Amino acid sequence: MSKALLVVGNKNYSSWSLRAWLMLKHAGVDFDEMRIPLFVAGYKEKLLTYSPAGKVPVYRDGDVLVWDTLAIGEYLYETYPLLWPAQREARARARSVSAEMHSGFVPLRKAMPMNIRARGRKVAMSADLEADIARIKTIWRDLRKQYAGAGPWLFGTYSIADAMYAPVAFRFLTYGVGEAGVVDEYIQMVTCDPLVQTWVQAAQAEQEVVAASEVGVPAA
Ligand SMILES: N[C@@H](CCC(=O)N[C@@H](CS)C(=O)NCC(=O)O)C(=O)O
Incomplete structure (x- = not known):
């Protein structure tokens, strides 16, 4: 099975991306990362291919897709209770x-x-x-x-x-x-x-x- 994937936005500006990324890193999850620069031509179409909400962060773990920061935290908590x-x-x-x-x-x-x-x-x-x-x-x-x-x-x-x-x-x-x-x-x-x-x-x-x-x- 391929590694879990976190899609993030610009690291300088995307506060929600930083939050989810930190949850994953502090939990010690081994995941791939994809960065989609926001607010440039075509970014929304690209985001929508990963997230139905068209926003970052979005986390894909096998068949499971989680597209909201707090939901990602709660999903991770089920496996990493120290979160x-x-x-x-x-x-x-x-x-x-x-x-x-x-x-x-x-x-x-x-x-x-x-x-x-x-x-x-x-x-x-x-x-x-x-x-x-x-x-x-x-x-x-x-x-x-x-x-x-x-x-x-x-x-x-x-x-x-x-x-x-x-x-x-x-x-x-x-x-x-x-x-x-x-x-x-x-x-x-x-x-x-x-x-x-x-x-x-x-x-x-x-x-x-x-x-x-x-x-x-x-x-x-
Ligand atoms: N409630 C969402 C908010 C996500 C959000 O607003 N992300 C921003 C970047 S920080 C975004 O994707 N903006 C692009 C857009 O709205 O088109 C969460 O908690 O993850």
């Missing part, structure tokens, strides 16, 4: 903060697109954007406080929740909205993860520029 915290209450919380990321933070996602290569960008703050940033910082602070003794990740050991928030760590760096202390330490943890660094190197080598994601004037 969610072992304790029931922690698992419920990890699923809650992950679902909160998956379905929410629209102002943040719109105003601060992931752009791994960019630094020193500044965007106009709105009350909604500030509220999203504050909420994420609270999630990170609370979880790091509670699980500090169990390891460096949100729930101590690495979980799907860390993959879900990894693109946010890059957004905080790009748009300069970190916070000294636990928040910056967590950003450091996420972005210096050797697996993430492999992704970053690939993002830096990409030539495509997605104009809609090049947001915010460089700070003077």
Whole structure:
């Protein structure tokens, strides 16, 4: 049987692709990867040959096709249970903060697109954007406080929740909205993860520029 396949978008810009890729890598799955650059002529037709939703990421494992990031996480969890915290209450919380990321933070996602290569960008703050940033910082602070003794990740050991928030760590760096202390330490943890660094190197080598994601004037 051929290897499992993960189809991803541009590594510099595709935050959902990064999340699924990290789940697979942290689970230790041996998979092939295909990159389809987004928003260029013909990209949608190409994507639709892999995913009925026409979006990345999409994961194909034998006869099984999974085309949504959180669904990929849940599918992997069935074989790799360490992807969610072992304790029931922690698992419920990890699923809650992950679902909160998956379905929410629209102002943040719109105003601060992931752009791994960019630094020193500044965007106009709105009350909604500030509220999203504050909420994420609270999630990170609370979880790091509670699980500090169990390891460096949100729930101590690495979980799907860390993959879900990894693109946010890059957004905080790009748009300069970190916070000294636990928040910056967590950003450091996420972005210096050797697996993430492999992704970053690939993002830096990409030539495509997605104009809609090049947001915010460089700070003077
Ligand atoms: N809910 C989906 C969102 C996937 C998504 O929006 N992917 C973006 C890239 S990050 C995409 O494929 N965009 C191309 C398009 O919409 O045509 C998930 O969780 O995987």
